[in-house]
Amino acid sequence: MARLPRRDPGRGDGRHRLLRRRARPLPARNGLTVIEADRPDRKARRANGKSDPVDAYAAAVLSGRATGTPKTRDGIVEAIRVLRVVRNSAVKARTQVINQIRTLMVSATSEVRDKLRGLPTKALIDTLARSRPTGSPDDPAYTVKVALHRLARRYQVLDDEIRDAEAETGPLVTQAAPRLVALPGVGPETAGQLLETAGDNPEHLRSEASFAHLCAASPISASSGRTHRHRLNRGGDRQANKALHTIVLVRMKYDPRTQQYVSRRTAEGMSKMEIIRCLKRFVAREIYRLLPHPQITSEQLCPTT
Incomplete structure (x- = not known):
């Protein structure tokens, strides 16, 4: 990585945690751009075997097409x-x-x-x-x-x-995140888990939908015929999903606005679990807007030369 020009992204191949520790100080120390590439195709590995040079080349190719930004761990x-x-x-x-x-x-x-x-x-x-x-x-x-x-x-x-x-x-x-802790049903433990899930740079999550997907609160269609419903998302960060679940349960018990929503949805024929899944999605949207996003200054928008 040290031999690459400063304008080029750093490319490397290695185990997930080891490479992340090595790449973490690169942006601040060397001005390099770190991109987290997806893993290579497992089917191709089974057919062709494992080779470190080939895997490193595949990681370099994937990094050229990658759009994901890894979480920073320096704040x-x-x-x-x-x-x-x-x-x-x-x-x-x-x-x-x-x-x-x-x-x-x-x-x-x-x-x-x-x-x-x-x-x-x-x-x-x-x-x-x-x-x-x-x-x-x-x-x-x-x-x-x-x-x-x-x-x-x-x-x-x-x-x-x-x-x-x-x-x-x-x-x-x-x-x-002082405004996050001030939300009804959000305590230091649940807020800490959601901050940990988003990381020190929540801007790497491009929208509130991506944050909801990361927290396994995004809806998965399970409709059939004239029945329109969504099922549980079993992916994502399960601890973040647990934090959302805790917030929803507290609000269902103490928050009048949530209680009115539950009553309306129950009258429409929705089950309790379906209502909880809808509330998780709403809470994820509300929390994403209160995450500590960095403020862009005028100097960053129009840098002086």
Whole structure:
């Protein structure tokens, strides 16, 4: 890439994540244009075999016809993404811990089970964390109590990690897109996921329709005969689709405008899932307009020579 002229796009072939890390600093450092080309035809690879020189040539040819711009990872959204990685992994581990605790409670003595049965999660964790098991290490009843105590302590540590990550992510999300967080039903977690999906350069999404397609909120026709309907889109970013789903459910419960829309569509004969899919599309359009798009200055439109 370093030998290419500055006016030419950089072309390279390699594994998706590795090449993206190598190409990320090129625009700012060398003034190169980075284009993300589609993968070569798999049918041709199966018929002709794999060859690194041929694959590199195919990537160069495809980059000449490509119109897609990859996401940049050098701004505030990248910082949000990294913090959300920590939070999501801690949430997953915390869920595993509470499941392990409830499984081990089955192996505990009837005295322990009767003491812990029916307690809410927080009270259960606090009780187990404060416990001080005593007994012989070769006694299964004692080891179960020790395991429950240690798992409860681990749960508390993970809970602290989640709170710390959320406390750091919230101000960054508000700083990146204050109008987005102000929307009804949109919180720091859902807004952070949608910002992560769009990236630091949401202008690479050419329209609100492309953003909806990326979030798997674009309609897919499933009409037949006189029946006109659309079905679930199972592609796209599933986490972004989950964020849209959460926003829609909150609005259906608390937003009067959404409740009126649901009542009207229900009277027209639409099912609840069809109404939710329509609302996801509307929310995706609304959110795209509030993403942090860069402002083009007069100097960029008419550069001075």
